[in-house]
Amino acid sequence: MDATTAAGFDAFAQSCPSRQLLETIGDKWASLTIVALGLGGRMRYSELSTRIAGVSQKMLTQTLRNLERDGLLTRTVTPSVPVRVDYELTPLGSSLLEPICHLKLWAEAHMAEVNKAREEYDRGKGRAVTP
Amino acid sequence: MDATTAAGFDAFAQSCPSRQLLETIGDKWASLTIVALGLGGRMRYSELSTRIAGVSQKMLTQTLRNLERDGLLTRTVTPSVPVRVDYELTPLGSSLLEPICHLKLWAEAHMAEVNKAREEYDRGKGRAVTP
DNA sequence: CGGCATCCCGAGGGATACTG
DNA sequence: CAGTATCCCTCGGGATGCCG
Numbered sequence: 001m002d003a004t005t006a007a008g009f010d011a012f013a014q015s016c017p018s019r020q021l022l023e024t025i026g027d028k029w030a031s032l033t034i035v036a037l038g039l040g041g042r043m044r045y046s047e048l049s050t051r052i053a054g055v056s057q058k059m060l061t062q063t064l065r066n067l068e069r070d071g072l073l074t075r076t077v078t079p080s081v082p083v084r085v086d087y088e089l090t091p092l093g094s095s096l097l098e099p100i101c102h103l104k105l106w107a108e109a110h111m112a113e114v115n116k117a118r119e120e121y122d123r124g125k126g127r128a129v130t131p
Numbered sequence: 132m133d134a135t136t137a138a139g140f141d142a143f144a145q146s147c148p149s150r151q152l153l154e155t156i157g158d159k160w161a162s163l164t165i166v167a168l169g170l171g172g173r174m175r176y177s178e179l180s181t182r183i184a185g186v187s188q189k190m191l192t193q194t195l196r197n198l199e200r201d202g203l204l205t206r207t208v209t210p211s212v213p214v215r216v217d218y219e220l221t222p223l224g225s226s227l228l229e230p231i232c233h234l235k236l237w238a239e240a241h242m243a244e245v246n247k248a249r250e251e252y253d254r255g256k257g258r259a260v261t262p
Numbered sequence: 263c264g265g266c267a268t269c270c271c272g273a274g275g276g277a278t279a280c281t282g
Numbered sequence: 283c284a285g286t287a288t289c290c291c292t293c294g295g296g297a298t299g300c301c302g
Contacts, residue, residue: 018166022163085283103231118202121199175264187297189295
């Protein structure tokens with residue numbers, strides 16, 4: 001199918017697992033959901049909806065389906081009178097939690113620098129625009 | 132600025148740096164670019180274009196601008212007759228490389244499980260459709 | 263060579279309303 | 283409560299073409 005993976009290793013070929021992972025965690029709601037479940041353990045749909053501020057139910061449902069499909073979380077339906085659905089990370093999902101938290105730590109440690117860099121960049125490049 | 136990082140920590144408020152980081156690494160080309168520069172050191176525009184298969188020059192340029200704005204890489208113009216432009220990670224960018232590589236390692240270790248889970252999920256859910 | 267500018271299409275994703 | 287379905291609009295991002 002591909003001759004691209006020959007030399008060294010291309011994380012850049014489309015077939016590389018790195019690309020596939022980016023599809024997953026690149027979805028902002030997916031990573032937030034994983035972190036939410038990592039902190040909260042087993043959670044109901046409505047709990048997640050409340051916890052992850054700003055997500056629409058469409059996106060939440062879609063995200064949960066994708067993560068379930070990827071085997072990162074389980075969906076448990078309790079057929080009581082008001083239906084109850086719980087979501088929980090699988091061991092696989094929990095293992096993904098760790099590298100994600102590394103990113104989170106980086107963010108908390110360095111986002112101030114990033115924001116400062118942005119401001120400087122915007123000042124420097126914005127000179128020619130306003131007369 | 133925010134009280135979110137204090138207790139338990141809400142990665143879920145919009146103001147949280149986690150969200151902002153997701154904006155950055157959520158862009159698939161951004162993370163690939165960072166990894167490329169992490170492996171290749173200083174690279175020219177055309178080198179990056181070749182290395183990161185599938186990226187359009189529009190997206191590559193846009194990605195490089197964003198990363199430069201964030202202070203993650205430097206853009207060096209050598210005004211020779213054919214203009215030469217080099218990109219290189221800043222220390223800040225290099226520090227981001229580490230958590231990204233954690234993700235990369237996770238992907239290489241677990242993507243097979245994910246793919247298997249996907250196949251099973253697709254088989255299980257497809258039964259009701261075809262009569 | 264490197265990179266903006268333009269056009270343009272299709273997917274992403276929010277708001278709303280309905281169902282079991 | 284936990285979705286599913288529909289509408290609809292934004293914008294990501296590829297193709298193409300022009301500058302310094």
